[in-house]
Amino acid sequence: MSRATCATIHLGALRDNLRRLRELAGGARIMAVVKADGYGHGLERVARMLVEADAFGVACIADGQRLRAAGIRQRIVVLSGIDEAADIGEMHRLGLESTIHHASQIDWLAADRNPRPLKVWLKIDSGMHRLGFAVADVAGARARLLALPNVDRDIGLMTHFANSDVIGDAQTMAQIECFQRIASDMPGAQTLSNSAAVLGWPQARGQWIRPGGLLYGISVATGTSGADFGFRPAMTLSSKLVAINRIARGEPIGYAATWTCPEDMDIGVVQIGYGDGYPRSAASGTPLLVNGRRAAIVGRVSMDLITVDLRGHDDARVGDPVILWGPRLPVEEIAAHAGTIGYELTCGMTRRVRFLEDMD
The missing domain is CATH 3.20.20.10 (Alanine racemase)
Structure with a gap:
């Protein structure tokens, strides 16, 4: 698969x-x-x-x-x-x-x-x-x-x-x-x-x-998205939750332990990483959508996976859809968190990312 x-x-x-x-x-x-x-x-x-x-x-x-x-x-x-x-x-x-x-x-x-x-x-x-x-x-x-x-x-x-x-x-x-x-x-x-x-x-x-x-x-204008000028994003990058783990207060998350759980909490794991073209520079707090609602990355982006703060997402389940950018989450916003521009992100998709088309 x-x-x-x-x-x-x-x-x-x-x-x-x-x-x-x-x-x-x-x-x-x-x-x-x-x-x-x-x-x-x-x-x-x-x-x-x-x-x-x-x-x-x-x-x-x-x-x-x-x-x-x-x-x-x-x-x-x-x-x-x-x-x-x-x-x-x-x-x-x-x-x-x-x-x-x-x-x-x-x-x-x-x-x-x-x-x-x-x-x-x-x-x-x-x-x-x-x-x-x-x-x-x-x-x-x-x-x-x-x-x-x-x-x-x-x-x-x-x-x-x-x-x-x-x-x-x-x-x-x-x-x-x-x-x-x-x-x-x-x-x-x-x-x-x-x-x-x-x-x-x-x-x-x-x-x-x-x-x-x-x-x-x-x-590329700072603080704006294409939608602000009447343009529509032409790419949605998506994946899904592949794990949800209960992690105790004080435990570090991911490589280099860059983020620590402030309380007992659920951490989601999403099947995407810099091996797919998602930016490793995306910092903790970078937004994504879980079941259409905002959540945030915590810890360091790894090659195949990212970890997500699921507080406020008590209904989240393994297999739920995750949007990394698209019409409801501008790629420009993700780029700002990663210290780059949207062009670099869309240009960076690797061969293992599947491409689909819709007429919307």
């Missing part, structure tokens, strides 16, 4: 979240970001439900291969671009588009003899300092690309924000101004906005938005 740990993907939520983004996009086209296996929700199932998207953004060519094999016909942009000269042929074969963020990528294109023009997006480092051409190098990089016969003349312009989840952030404003100053003299579609910028920075909308987390109902 398989473990009880299960991730249920709510397909209707994916569809509804895309439509909600349309409402917020102000006429901009949507490049749905489905990297990291659709933020852990399953690349192909996510793309099929986001068929109304104008394009897809992926992290690597392998993702593009999977999408084309699944019958996805929309534009696909490889956000990290070509990693070596040999990638160019596969980009052509699959009809993918490449981000260009480094001079070496232009060198590879210059040496390529395929006459078919490749669609590219020039990435500008407006202040995040990860990928992209420095401001002083943008014009030269664009001129080099325009001189190549195997590059489509319609070159898009792209940047990425470092701190757009903070409304009114000075760095984000500086990045917007930097990008707009450079792009004002350059024709081509512009894309700046990630999920957080869609919500908080309408002046950064451009012709394309690139939402990721909001497609899955997840917010």
